[in-house]
Amino acid sequence: MTTTEPAAGTGQFDLGRLLAERAAERYELHSKYLNHQLPRMLHTIGFDKVYERAEGAYFWDADGNDYLDMLAGFGVMGLGRHHPVVRKALHDVLDAGLADLTRFDCQPLPGLLAEKLLAHSPHLDRVFFGNSGTEAVETALKFARRATGKPRVLYCDHAFHGLTTGSLSVNGEDGFRDGFAPLLPDTAVPLGDLDALARELKKGDVAALIVEPIQGKGVHETPPGYLRSAQELLHRHKALLIADEVQTGLGRTGDFYAYQHEDGVEPDLVCVAKALSGGYVPVGATLGKDWIFKKVYSSMDRVLVHSASFGSNAQAMAAGLAVLSVMENEQIVANARATGELLRSRLAELVDRYELLADVRGRGLMIGIEFGRPRSLKLRSRWAMLQAARKGLFAQMVVVPLLQRHRILTQVSGDHLEVIKLIPPLIVGEKEVDRFVDAFTEVMDDAHSGGGLMWDFGRTLVKQAVGNR
Template sequence: MLYPNLDLSEMFAARQSERSELHAHYLNEQLVRVLKTIGYDVGFKRGSGQYLYDRQDARYLDLLSGFGVFAVGRNHPVLRRALTSVLDSELPNLVQMDVSTLAGILAERLLERVPHLDKAFFANSGTEAVEAAIKFARSATGRTDILYCGHAYHGLTYGSLSLTDDMNFRGGFEPLLPGCTQVPFNNLAALEKALSTRQVAAFIVEPIQGKGVNMPNDEFLPEAAALCRRYGTLFVADEVQTGLGRTGRFLAVEHWNVEPDMVLLAKALSGGHVPVGAVLTRKWIFDKIFDRMDRAVVHGSTFGKNDLAMAAGIATLEVLKQEKLIENAQAKGERLQASLGRMVQKYELVKDVRGKGLMVGIQFGAPKSLALKASWNVLETASKGLFCQLITIPLFKDHKILTQVSGHASHTIKLLPSLTITDEDCQWIESGFDAVISASHRVPGAVWSLGKTLVDNAMRKSA
């Protein structure tokens, strides 16, 4: 071999036992500490479809799917072949003083699925797509203000963070972008009051909020879109997490028959291999930005149309279609929501099960029985939302199910599996949650012993 030190599979195998030390020394030491504290440092060495395998070759069902990135599963053979074919073809990638054939094909195929929109812009991530939408909206409307919803998450770069309602992320980085105003989710009166100033360029909203799996009322999105049209504001759907089949439709807004002025995509579009983000928009908006030849590159992203990312997007759309994964998301989501929903009546700690397709939230809350209430209050006093770790940690340790809470201090556990999951996987999920939630209702018990350990850790952190 010409470069014997560049066999990456051999490099991974030789040093994978050092992963924690490497990250602690050169990257994020606090993340390493978190994983070790909650027992998640098992050392995953392989991924296939909806499954992960640790250093002992134990199989786990991944309900995080890279926060929705692996909608078609990990290491899908069609994705791998598509990327290999690009590398083998020696294509003239990123010439810059040229246009990309593969970008044109991906744009064409995306817009076929969203026929009321006309143009596509490619970036590297969801947060870059949000940043582009902010710029496009301001330029196209001549207005400055941007509206976003309470509990929203739109990203962590400067503009998108300005639209993210979470002080755990915002703290230490303010002041953020001026002109960004929050309105309550599902509150049409507050939205209209803000829009009536006629200074709002765009209302950017997640059709289903990722942090908490918060659902819109049936009238919220259609009426919000109508209000935006009335007051000359662009309606922008952030479908970075909900799009590309996650909710049982290509876009989540399809459940409410809404046609946004812009749609933002990322995550699943990458196939889990090469990051890509996309803004789909109306032609008149696009033409306002790129309105003259000397403004042909007034906004861009150096790697945004790279051939590997475009190939990954094209292959992902093909897999979704050929394997009927959007239909599978709808069917498996209905099953899971029905079966998990029955736990609301069965267990007093389970308050709600909600979502669309394979974006499912299981919400826990304060119990009524005295013994459980006392234990719950101890956890809440130590750290809000800590109870959910009494569910996620045993799910991981005892049932080999990887999941997590849906946000900081949240009482909701979010299921976001690959769209490839089977009926056997659904049974795995149902039996695992039932066993752990049942155990959480026994006081004293092993789950609450874990709770005491977590409380002790929380107290030490705050001391």
């Protein structure tokens, strides 16, 4: 009896073949099996593109057209896509065949990454590694409660700290919280309001204040001196300062951490994630003071009292180490500071030129462009039409032609906000600044002309907004 040898590759998983056969079904698959509202939304605003590949700060579609990425995967792609150093580190760690996640040993990579991270915040001592920004926040909330013995955490109006139950409890946007009650009994205070903070602290049950040095929703910076004064108030009442640097950290604002723009600020806990991943393997980290960690892990019985199944995995740690190496060797923070200042200043020059443009603000490569009520009667009536249907529609009207006509990907900075947020990869330079400013100027010219495709699309958005009520 003779047997026939199977053809090479038969019975094996072939990812390339699978993608070649099924990639064209991407929107149908998502509609059927995942969040059905996402493809519907993308189709409505004309964002249902098919991107074939990506590198650095650019995507390309099947026709070879390039798209400038001013979104960076919501800040994840700090070094752009497919940075060769991070790619090589991941190949190397896979090829090493490490005995990863045995759970009962101490691998070298987590310690090495913690050492590197802590070098950028020398007042902190220890790190817990999880898998995301929301996990980093959950860790900080738990550690603050355990360390202080107090139950309540303060957060700021309009804050965004994540969407799991604990982090959602300190999320200042009702749109994310609606329908998920009851949440934890935490309390919002106005950003920058020290009197409101003091009133809550006097109640004696506050474990911590968690704050974004620059809020992602709307791109609002804490007022000068606020973080330092808040820190003093908190410590006076034996409460902690938690800095959420998930989006602002790792160079985004022109310093390694955004809290470092203010002298004398030394948070007790710092949350990072997003850009630490290099865009590949999810990783989050909570940095903290030694005494806090020793309160949490107070005995050998409590060694696993807070842990994560995939936390500290070798691929995530290798990606993080590679990212920090690139940041140092390629002067990523300095580039973010210089390029960000160039972009912000050039956009700020347009405020007096366009009556629909109200403000340009931010630090480094985290910039908010806010639109506001125009002066002229013709534009004012159109603005009022949009606002009556749904606040935030004008900003969406700007985002769409930036993509459709100029192949630039941006985002509205939050629900019902007339603000566009720019958080491009930190590797962008003058060429990308020129491309964005030229495109934005053309879109603003069209909006102020009172006609054209932009206002036609505005009417489509109004119908959509009214229909969803």
